[in-house]
Amino acid sequence: MPIAIGLEGSANKLGVGIILHPPTRDLTPPSPHDSAYSDDERSSQPSKGTPRSPPVQILANLRHTFNSPPGTGFLPKDTAAHHRRWVVRLVKQAMAQAHVQLEDIDCICFTRGPGMGGPLSSVAIAARTLSQLWDKPLVGVNHCVGHVEMGRAITGAENPVVLYVSGGNTQVIAYSAQRYRIFGEALDVAVGNCLDRFARVLNIPNDPAPGYNIEQLAKKGGIMLELPYAVKGMDVSFSGILARVEEMAAKMQQAETKNEPWLDVATQQPITPAELCFTLQETVFAMLVEITERAMAHVGANQVLIVGGVGCNERLQEMMGIMASERGGSVFATDERFCIDNGIMIAHAGLLAYKQGFSTALSDSGVTQRFRTDEVLINWRD
Amino acid sequence: MAATNLIGTAVVEVEHKLPLPFDESQESFELIAQGAESLLYRTTFSATGQPAALKVRPEKKWRHPTLDKRLTRARILAEARVLVKLSGEGIVASGSGNSGKRAKVKQPREGDHDVAGLKGFVPAVLALDWESGWMMTEWIEGRTVKKAVYDTKTDRNGDNTTEATEALKSLLACIGEVIGILHASGVIHGDLTTSNMMLRAQPSTPESIASPTSSLAGDIVLIDFGLSSQSVSEEDRAVDLYVLERAFGSTHPREEYLFPEVLKTYAESTRSGMHGKTGKLVLRKLEDVRMRGRKKSMLG
Numbered sequence: 293m294p295i296a297i298g299l300e301g302s303a304n305k306l307g308v309g310i311i312l313h314p315p316t317r318d319l320t321p322p323s324p325h326d327s328a329y330s331d332d333e334r335s336s337q338p339s340k341g342t343p344r345s346p347p348v349q350i351l352a353n354l355r356h357t358f359n360s361p362p363g364t365g366f367l368p369k370d371t372a373a374h375h376r377r378w379v380v381r382l383v384k385q386a387m388a389q390a391h392v393q394l395e396d397i398d399c400i401c402f403t404r405g406p407g408m409g410g411p412l413s414s415v416a417i418a419a420r421t422l423s424q425l426w427d428k429p430l431v432g433v434n435h436c437v438g439h440v441e442m443g444r445a446i447t448g449a450e451n452p453v454v455l456y457v458s459g460g461n462t463q464v465i466a467y468s469a470q471r472y473r474i475f476g477e478a479l480d481v482a483v484g485n486c487l488d489r490f491a492r493v494l495n496i497p498n499d500p501a502p503g504y505n506i507e508q509l510a511k512k513g514g515i516m517l518e519l520p521y522a523v524k525g526m527d528v529s530f531s532g533i534l535a536r537v538e539e540m541a542a543k544m545q546q547a548e549t550k551n552e553p554w555l556d557v558a559t560q561q562p563i564t565p566a567e568l569c570f571t572l573q574e575t576v577f578a579m580l581v582e583i584t585e586r587a588m589a590h591v592g593a594n595q596v597l598i599v600g601g602v603g604c605n606e607r608l609q610e611m612m613g614i615m616a617s618e619r620g621g622s623v624f625a626t627d628e629r630f631c632i633d634n635g636i637m638i639a640h641a642g643l644l645a646y647k648q649g650f651s652t653a654l655s656d657s658g659v660t661q662r663f664r665t666d667e668v669l670i671n672w673r674d
Numbered sequence: 675m676a677a678t679n680l681i682g683t684a685v686v687e688v689e690h691k692l693p694l695p696f697d698e699s700q701e702s703f704e705l706i707a708q709g710a711e712s713l714l715y716r717t718t719f720s721a722t723g724q725p726a727a728l729k730v731r732p733e734k735k736w737r738h739p740t741l742d743k744r745l746t747r748a749r750i751l752a753e754a755r756v757l758v759k760l761s762g763e764g765i766v767a768s769g770s771g772n773s774g775k776r777a778k779v780k781q782p783r784e785g786d787h788d789v790a791g792l793k794g795f796v797p798a799v800l801a802l803d804w805e806s807g808w809m810m811t812e813w814i815e816g817r818t819v820k821k822a823v824y825d826t827k828t829d830r831n832g833d834n835t836t837e838a839t840e841a842l843k844s845l846l847a848c849i850g851e852v853i854g855i856l857h858a859s860g861v862i863h864g865d866l867t868t869s870n871m872m873l874r875a876q877p878s879t880p881e882s883i884a885s886p887t888s889s890l891a892g893d894i895v896l897i898d899f900g901l902s903s904q905s906v907s908e909e910d911r912a913v914d915l916y917v918l919e920r921a922f923g924s925t926h927p928r929e930e931y932l933f934p935e936v937l938k939t940y941a942e943s944t945r946s947g948m949h950g951k952t953g954k955l956v957l958r959k960l961e962d963v964r965m966r967g968r969k970k971s972m973l974g
Contacts, residue, residue, distance in 0.1 A: 516738050516740040516741060518744070521741070521744075521745060525864070525865075574737075574738045574741060575741065578734075578736070578737045578738065581736055581737070582710075582734075582737075585710045586710045586711075589709055589710035610736075611736040611737075612736070614735050614736035615734070615736045618736075
């Protein structure tokens with residue numbers, strides 16, 4: 293049975309995952325009278341996904357996150373050092389947890405990109421070393437494709453429009469002719485980066501995640517201030533919004549030091565960090581839902597799948613849910629185990645490619661900071 | 675809801691309530707199209723009794739109401755401003771008196787050559803109300819260019835005949851001229867496709883189409899300025915052409931080889947506002963835009 297180990301470290305999370313793909317049965321349903329069909333062959337987990345492909349089994353999914361102090365971001369150098377420090381421990385722990393032997397493993401999957409160069413290469417070195425030590429083939433994986441494939445496997449969404457939102461990427465993706473095509477994307481900074489940087493301005497802790505802490509603060513807010521709104525066709529832009537909301541934060545902090553709180557014109561309520569977080573979230577999420585809706589109208593889809601770290605945000609999921617139901621469709625999202633960067637998605641996407649005969653030669657196993665989602669041939673889908 | 679017999683291409687059968695004042699109107703409303711942003715109905719303009727197109731931007735419940743109102747207002751106004759600027763018409767009447775929001779759109783200056791050239795090439799704005807989220811324009815009688823091109827194909831067996839090819843060529847030449855005039859007026863359409871171009875049923879200017887006997891005769895009317903913007907940069911103009919080039923290629927693969935006709939007339943025809951040096955610069959920019967290795971493939 294195909295088993296793969298996946299190593300992810302494109303940003304500040306180091307992830308190691310081990311996945312098992314139960315063998316695909318024939319497409320024709322076996323006859324109940326056929327004695328060759330045994331119940332023992334079924335996976336132990338109840339079948340949730342499509343009836344044709346048995347659900348994948350997650351044998352281990354470990355993650356260790358590098359968090360920098362409030363007010364700062366994670367630097368490539370420190371993040372790479374973090375990954376180097378933890379990767380051996382995480383791999384050992386994952387192997388122990390999965391109860392697999394070296395000979396059970398078919399391939400070593402690792403993130404080739406996109407991401408930060410330093411962290412990517414330190415994890416790639418770990419993957420190459422394992423490949424040499426264990427004499428197993430390497431499989432380089434596109435990080436974005438990993439997110440999309442894991443989201444599909446977990447939720448069972450068959451052919452959704454995918455909104456991939458994280459600290460490094462903002463893309464609206466739909467599948468067509470063996471490629472994940474990018475219909476819309478952020479033209480400058482990613483939405484998660486916009487949120488993270490605003491958290492730094494307000495000195496919001498980075499633990500467990502800046503975006504999570506903004507979400508909690510925003511729940512206490514309710515005043516909608518005016519920010520720029522930058523949707524261009526199916527693309528979005530966040531840098532202007534970030535600049536504006538940073539100005540607002542400066543105004544608020546200045547008012548605080550003078551002890552003359554900045555009051556909202558309409559409600560005469562003081563503007564607090566909660567109100568700024570609320571305004572920022574409502575604005576950027578509205579833009580994301582709008583471009584997703586456009587893509588859905590364009591391709592005639594009514595399923596949406598949200599993946600990536602920002603996809604954990606419950607307000608974003610709620611807004612997307614309302615939009616999808618207005619179009620007679622539904623929204624699929626996963627929890628933080630699969631939304632946030634993880635090793636299992638790299639193992640999963642890598643194993644899908646490996647089963648199609650794909651592997652990465654040692655000499656070609658360099659990482660790349662720029663690796664477009666639509667560069668990957670998705671030959672495991674029709 | 676006064677609307678009866680809602681026949682539409684809507685994928686999702688969701689009941690849409692018409693905005694004020696149409697929710698109690700006696701006119702009939704036929705749902706023509708549903709996009710991500712808006713619903714398009716065919717109805718009658720009650721002030722004059724003429725057929726009209728009603729574009730409704732329904733409230734987005736997922737968006738914060740303050741933001742939703744702001745965006746709806748800005749988008750309806752932006753679209754109307756472009757149309758009014760291009761058609762050289764003022765607004766006949768503003769939306770029902772209840773909100774009292776009179777649309778203030780300046781009449782274009784007299785003697786503005788480029789603008790005058792587009793009169794009749796875009797639908798005239800009849801009325802709008804940004805509070806309720808709708809805009810009413812003149813109804814263009816005819817078919818889309820997409821349908822017209824498809825029809826020539828089905829008229830003949832297999833390949834287009836010489837006659838049909840010639841007719842298609844002059845149609846494409848016309849499109850090039852109209853886009854040239856549009857760009858010279860400082861407007862970028864933003865979503866040029868053959869579905870966003872109509873062939874007006876009765877030709878009003880006989881010289882506009884080379885062969886009046888052809889089934890492709892009629893004036894080109896550009897519709898749906900929902901994504902339009904005002905710009906005179908070569909880059910924006912080139913991207914506008916590129917969008918059309920891509921859309922044309924994917925919608926009409928058989929006729930794709932004829933597309934250079936559009937670009938040729940865009941830059942060379944004296945009736946195009948872009949003939950001469952500016953047009954040539956835009957076409958050079960278009961080569962850059964193509965060569966940029968288009969990071970996206972927008973294939974449905």
